[in-house]
């Protein structure tokens with residue numbers, strides 16, 4: 225089932241707004257890690273009426289390079305096309321802002337996410353070995369596979 229698009233608006237959130245931490249924690253289980261990038265990022269929120277049902281956090285890594293640090297859709301709205309819609313929105317924003325390269329990283333075990341990112345046009349370019357072992361206190365397991373490495377993907381825009 226696809227979400228009824230006219231009901232959903234994707235908007236840039238103010239840096240001072242209250243961030244929906246519950247949603248952000250779905251994509252990144254460390255609040256400390258989220259705090260390290262959220263204040264220097266652009267935040268795009270998908271709103272259905274007044275409820276934030278999706279979020280995409282994009283940091284500016286260097287001139288003309290953006291990295292999607294956090295992409296999350298509320299669990300009861302997952303699998304209905306919103307994640308893909310948020311990604312397309314951010315890709316369009318990056319193009320408008322003359323960004324040369326858009327990056328995104330996900331865990332070696334995040335098979336569905338790796339599928340989605342490649343489906344919208346990202347290509348795997350690097351592996352940050354032991355990223356999750358080095359940066360997170362708790363073990364993270366997805367699809368029965370331990371998350372150890374960060375798989376980096378890129379999209380060249382200009």
Ligand code: ACO
Nearest residue numbers: 250251294295296297302303304305306307308330336340
């Ligand atoms: N497992 C299997 N397939 C998936 C998954 C998954 N976890 N996520 C997306 N897909 C596939 C869908 O089946 C769909 O395939 P199709 O177009 O061939 O039918 C396609 O990808 C698009 O799916 P959407 O419905 O747009 O995805 P959704 O709205 O569920 O958003 C997201 C995807 C953001 C990964 C969401 O499931 C979520 O919030 N998951 C928990 C948090 C998370 O893992 N976030 C990403 C971490 S990496 C990072 O933040 C940079």
